[in-house]
Amino acid sequence: MPHLPIAFKSYLHNLAADWRAGLADKSQSQKTMESAKKGGKPAPWARLVIAVFLGYLAATLATGALTSLLPIQRGEQTVLSLLLVGLVYAALFVYVFALSGWSRALRDLCILCAVSGGVLVLTKGLLF
């Protein structure tokens, strides 16, 4: 990719700053942006990895959990999940990129996975 070494270096710098700032520290995103202003915008790799992999898991679990709560047959729940899961996945992409810090995206998607997983355990029974 063009500009990759510089962007990646900048990204690594931000990554270290983010860890030091702590996950819930509000100054983290500020530091990231200040750092970004100096060395160009940070590359989106962290967000992309979170959006692609964790977003996929979260979208699948959240859509499954949401539809499993509906009073319809299991087959219909599955079809509704298939209809919605692509939209939810794309929406989570947008959400991850709309946030100013990647660590908050990581935290939020982990919470979504945990809650959805909990709902599925309750609605579907322990591991079916």
Next chain:
Amino acid sequence: MQTLRQSMSWMHTWTGLLFGWVLYFMFLTGTAGYYDAEMDRWMRPEHPAPVEVTDPAAFVSMGLDHAAAAAPDATEYRVFLPIARTTTPFVRVFTTSQSEDGEIVRGRYELLADGSPLPAARDTGGGQTLYRMHWTFHYIPAVIGEFIAGLAAVFMLAAIISGIITHKKIFSDFFTLRLAKGQRSWLDSHNVVSVMTLPYQIMITFSGILLVMTTFFLPIFIVHYGYNENTQNTVLEEVFGITDPVERTGENVALIDIAPLIARYEELLPDERVYIVTITNPGDSTSTVQLSGTIADGVLREPASVKFDGVTGEVLTVSRRKITNTMGVINLLEGLHEGLFAGPVLRIGFVISGLMGGGMIATGLVLWTKKRRQKLRGDDKAERNLIIIERLNVGVIAGLPIAIAALFYANRLVPVGIEGRAEWEVNVMFLTWLALIVHGLARKPQSAWLEQLSAAAAVFAFIPMLNALTTDKHLGSTLPLPGRPGDPDLAVIDLWFLVIGAGFAYVATIAARKSGKINKKGGAIEGAASEPAPAE
């Protein structure tokens, strides 16, 4: 802090960029798929004129007789009548049997109106191969291809959503196109083609995700059904209504006459034509006859069907097109994606929208390099990387259409009878593309754009002439004229080649003007060939 619009702009750029080339390939080959059946015929010029179904019952009987003679112990016969453009225009017969060691043996036959076998044609993948590339990518396993296509579609959907949020004045963008203004013109072009076809782009992207959902979102089934040895069968039954076939009893009973069943089908479903006849367990007391319509008769990708008892003729089930439940929404979107229902005019609209989708991605990719170049002035290392992207863009964007044209050249020029001929047609296409990517890397972008766009214009314009030189099914005989029906399905392919060639000629002229090789009136500028104008 970044505003939401800034974040979305950033996301739009990166999501579009990462899958831009893949999406461009998907859009172009997918758009070609709107004429897959016509291209199939064009690429098999040895085949006779299409069969016209005058009496469906007689054609079905003919197909079943052929199936019974070819595979007397089959567990299933299927006869496809050539009533829709989704098929080859001949009677197709499929048989499924089980060998003594339990292996499934399948047979496929194509018949003419008199029941004689269809004459052999050249070995070619036809338009189906080109069409299927847009989600299978040909050289990789289909499952991996579907995963890539699904992920690319999700990236595209995210890029569309972020693109909409990014636009402050989406309505005025529809009417704004400032030509000859450098980067501004690229941005305007990107906005215009995106906004004009926005509903199409949203539909085609979302429905594209739905079409690969059973592969790409396979875990959804596990979420709802768990994972054990029965999962697959339970899903097939509960979600898709597919059940295991009934075991044969071994009691031989003659199959009921099909003609009255077709009459009953037409009575029960007056708006549907019989397209597929499926006989399960023929000649057994458990036999069933299912008559199905075609998805090309409506926008929903779900045919209507009636299932009869194969011995008594009793109606077992009547399935109308689903329009009220969730599967109906999915079928509607998938039907819109494939556009099989579209008549000739709407089909042209689909093709134009698809090509504009390709244009949207191409202008977006070029725009990114233009913007990047401005930002990187003075940074030699980053500029070197950017130059590679700029040059790759030429080979990918301008080279792909030429490679697609090469597929049609190969269809006419690769000797008939060589082993693996169908595969060689595709190899020629991708080798051509590779050569053009190398050409793009080797030349200065401005020269490479001009050369490849000019080549695209020439190769597309010449295909109808090559067709005339190598077959008797050329525009001189296929174009409908007063007093001559011609063969519009074949003529339309040649006409599209000419239109695409003219389109590339126009774009090549603009490129030549920008490079300073011709003036506004089209005249050559002296000395321009040796000293092209610097890139913007």
